[in-house]
Amino acid sequence: MVFLSIGILLLAAVEAAKVYFIMPMPGSQEADTIELAYWIHQHIWLLRILGWLLIAYPTYRLLADHQNGKRKIVTLVLLFGYGVVVYLFNFRFLADKMFYQPKETVMLNLQNNKIPEDKVVLGLVVNGQARAYPVQLIGYHHQVRDTVGGEPVMVTYCTVCRTGRIFRPLVDRQPDEFRLVGMDHFNAMFEDKTTGSWWRQVSGEAIAGPLKGHQLASLPAEQMTLRAWAERYPQTLVLQPDSAFRKQYANMEPYERGRSQGDLTRRDSLAWKPKSWVVGVEYKKAARAYDWNRLQKQKITNDQLARTPVVLMIAADSVSFHVWDRTVDGRSLRFVPVTDDSFLDTETRSVWNRQGVCLEGPLKGRRLVPIPASQEYLHSWETFHPTSTRYL
Template sequence: MKTMLLFILGILLLTATEIAKVYFIMPMPGSQEAETIDFAYWIHQNSWFIRIAGWLLIAYPTYRLLAAPKRVGRKTVVLALLAVYGVVFYLFNFRFLAEKMFYQPKETVMLDLKASKIPADKVVLGLVVNGQARAYPIQFIGYHHQVRDTVGGEPVMITYCTVCRTGRVFRPLVGDKIEEFRLVGMDHFNAMFEDKTTGSWWRQVNGEAIAGPLKGQYLPGFQAEQMTLQAWTELHPETLVLQPDSTFKEQYASMEPYEKGKVKRKLTGRDSLSWKPKSWVVGVERNQAARAYDWSQLLKQKITNDSLAGTPLLLMVASDSATFHVWNRNVNGQVLHFTVDSTDSFRDRETGSVWNRHGVCTEGLLKGKKLARIPATQEYLHSWETFHPATTRYL
């Protein structure tokens, strides 16, 4: 009996280790709400030691139980439990890992607008580095989670988390070294990467190392903008555009409804109602203050005047219902107030000048002036409020 109990204890230890190694860093029931990242990292780092201990624990009992004569029932139980452990080991090491579900492109092909096959209404993450512009369709980077490129002579790491709807771009530098990263899982529903050199885990939403030797450090980032390819090319006609990798046709097809919020999956689907966990919001940070703006309300209003931490803001959603901008309403020391003028144009009350959807004044006393851009992101409400716990809501 003691031999069987020892065997069962070892099997439970081994099985629990394989499950825990994945459970705490993947979107499984109850796994993403608690503060368990340190424990998850400890399990990840020590899993081989635990496995060896478990294998040693069951080695002798397995031999004794299988070698015992006329113990068919016990032998059947032993073999069944070993089979269960084998299945768990396979599933949690070769099927349920994030890096086994989402792969980086085998080749990164960037083409100019004449050669590009990407439709103009596709939503892209736009980036400019040292005067060079690039556009990365969300449909592609959303599947890959990470795409590497060189823009303006700088190495860049374009990332996207579909569960949070967060697109971020980083310099993949740890110290002075260009680092390699792999998708390892998620924390609080946000994608998480592991660097090859130190094994530290980095949060996608802000580039922070949240576990490992480099905990507390941040990857340097670039400011990116989300809009339709049409809107981006109006600003940057010389842009290059990421093309699909033919290896991932099926995966891209499954991502096609995502950018419009038409995916029906629980994790990545949009709630069309306001202020729900899966509602879209535009998030803005100024001087350590944060505010969320409901996307449905922004769509309805088209133009929203607000102020945050002393900065007068103008939020605008274009007629394509996908492109948005946030600008500073202060022009030459004068705070302007705006109203809708016509499709994709607006007028300031103070001078009557007309401005286009790129924040450039096209008519009136301020013709030629350009509103200063304020960094902003579109994401799910649960993501914004998780990583900006002191945020306010624009109501």
């Protein structure tokens, strides 16, 4: 009986471990256990068969023993408990059983769009075609597939890290399918169908499997309100809600503005806390985090990163933000706010708008060069940019 009990408990432990290491359970995301998790995932059927063989004969002996009713009941209870564990960790606690891709992807122009203009979107332009993906929608789905400018794209979002990333879903140069498999260090993780490799959402890097070390090609995306995006790209198409997920979208509504109450998705209003918002900038192998509260207060922040003069701007809507190289014609400019959505360089007194275009003055018509940046939680930025500095 003891041998049987240990065998069933080990079987249950294997089922739990398969999910524990790749889901946000107590203590599961702090350690570097991805290789162990992947090994269990790849060998789960071998482990199950060995376990079943281990308990098969003792189970048969106990169930066939008509003189020991108590042990038979205990055996049945243990087997039932094991069945519950199998169900929970294979049909309830798996990431792709909790978050589903849209059943249909509907993109509408601004004239027919149903998304409010103050919603936060992830904007993308490919081959002259613009798309806007509301965070409220992609935050639930974690992944939305689309074709933009004739090219397949994979729009991803991790609500626990607050990271929106867009990739070309190509494995060995061929379009592939991906499923949400879990997370690593609190970041969403996808599995490709062809090789079964696991890919980190924040970077597009394969961290386990045959393609470990490979990288998905990323596409530049910008976060702003739909109103701000539409001003720049009036021909944009906008992702619409899938009616099959109304309840899930409603639960996501507080998230985009930092009003979520969940431990994993809440916002800490204080600076430099794990759940504080930051703008992360990585440029020429240098990385720096900028506290969102301070950026909002200053509106315009001049800095230097990797010996490059940079400027960060938070728009009047307190959602849209931009980062540019503030060098023009080899000359470093310093900017100060003029209005909520315009700023002035102190060197030439030229006036610039929130698209980084000079509207008035000696530099009229010139454009600042954008620098990729993202808004995310501090814990995410510093986990995946361990050499990052802080703007203090």
